[in-house]
Amino acid sequence: MRAPKEQTGRVTGRRIAGSVAGVAALAGLAGLAWAARGVPAALGGRLAGARAERAARSPQFHDGTFHNRASTRTAPVPDSNLFREMIFGKQQRRPTGAxxxxxxxxxxDVDRARELNLVWYGHASTLIEIEGRRVLLDPVWSDRCSPSDAVGPRRLHEPPVRLDELPQLDAILISHDHYDHLDMATVRELTARQSAPFLVPLGVGAHLDRWGVPAHRVIELDWSQTHRVADLEITCTAAQHFSGRGLRRNGTLWSSWVVAGRQRKVYYTGDSGYFDGYAEIGAAHGPFDATLVQIGAYDRAWPGIHMFPEEAVAAHLDLRGGLFVPVHWATFNLALHDWSEPVDRLWAEAKARDVRLAVPRPGERVVVDDPPPVDGWWQAVA
Structure with missing residues (x-):
């Protein structure tokens, strides 16, 4: 007995729908697999062996993880307004033009003993040209700051130079292991193209090991420890932040850095909330010819781990800084504020507190002894 045509049509329809759903599911799985390619390696390594034993001896390490000096909330504070802004907020989070x-x-060409220039490449990536030496900070050249090259925050501008156009480096400094400061692809290319050592906070060397950086090129330091590179003394100093590249947090240390030549000296905050450590660092290592200070990705939901621009100026003064050069803005969209708000607020506060300020375009060299005037270039694309 044959099934009625209507019933046959329903069966056929269900089969087609099932096939379409199956194809869609396979396509979805394929998409996830494509997005996840390379992710396990990008997550980095974990503390083990001698590295774990050394971490356990650090004053910053207890109960299996690293800690700030003061109790600090590192997860966002639950706030209904925060979620409302994420969904309905009207912030201008991208520039309107290039x-x-x-x-x-x-x-x-200047007297080498007095040389001090800064080249900001975007976000925190900066080249310090100091007394004939070249030190690169937190290099991130990838299109996204993410374990995947398919998803995650994407650059608002291209790097102004290629990695193969960088000068010969004397040292590469990493402040912590978040993706917008430590990038696997960039590290691997720098490992192949350069011979400079990587100076990193405790534990971060585990990531570099996994990515093929030779052990002799990895220098791990705790806060207040110094390593000499050529004519420079490079000191790992405190910061108030956190770390982690996966589900586990604070398995590696975070830091700021002092780069000191015979006559010139620069301080880099890394990522940090405002804390009394700046006054201590200023007393121990300052004054500084220039400070590179994080000004973006702040929010009232995480006040202890990223400085607001006004706090950044206070930190600069605590540090006894000379020229203030802002970093950690304009490249990746990592918070809810307008993309240019950090530098607008910074400029106003610097004027109010009589702080010398330079705001370079990505790739623009700042000669610390003769900095360019602040011209508000970002406002044309805000």
Whole structure:
């Protein structure tokens, strides 16, 4: 007995629908697999063996993880307004036009003993040209700051130079292991193209090991420890932040850095909330010719781990800084504020507190002894 045509049609329809759903599911799985390619390696390594034993001896390490000096909330404070802003907020979180880039020219020919220039490449990635030496901070050249090259925060502008256009480096400094400061692809390319050592906070070397950086090129330091590179003394100093590249937090240390030559000296905050450690660092290592200070990705929901611009100025003064050069803005969209709000607030506060300020375009060299005037270049694309 044959099934009625209507019933046959329903069966056929269900089969087609099932096939379509199956294809969609397979496509979804394929998409997830594509997005997840390379993710396990990007997550990095874990503390083990001698590295774990050394971490356990650190004053910053107890109960199996690293800690700030003061109790600090590192997860966002639950706030209904925060979620409302995420969904319905009208913030201008991307520039309206192209962020202007500058192709760096050769460093000016000056007395090597007095040389001090800064080239900001975007976000926190900065080249310090100091007394003939070259130190690169937190290099991130990838399109996204994420374990995946398919999802995650994407750059608002291209890097102003390629990695193969960088000068020969003397040291590469990493402040902590978050993806916007430590990038696997960039590390691997720098390992192949450069011979400079990587100076990192305790535990971060586990990531570099997994990515193929030779052990002799990895220098791990605790807060207040110094390592000499050529004519420079590079000191790992405190910060108030956290770490983690996966589900586990604070398995590696975070830091700020002091880069000191015979006559010139620079301080880099890394990522940090405002804390009394800045006054201590200023007393122990200052004054500084220049400070590179994080100004973006702040929010009232996480006040202890990223400084507001006004706090950044206070930190600069605590540090006894000379020229203030802002970093950690304009490149990745990592918070809810307007993309240009950090530098607008910074400029106003610097004027109010009589702080010397330079705000370079990505790739623009700042000669610390003769910085360019602040011209509000970002406002044209805000």
């Amino acid at each position: 962020v202007p880039l500058v192709r760096p020219t050769p460093a000016p």
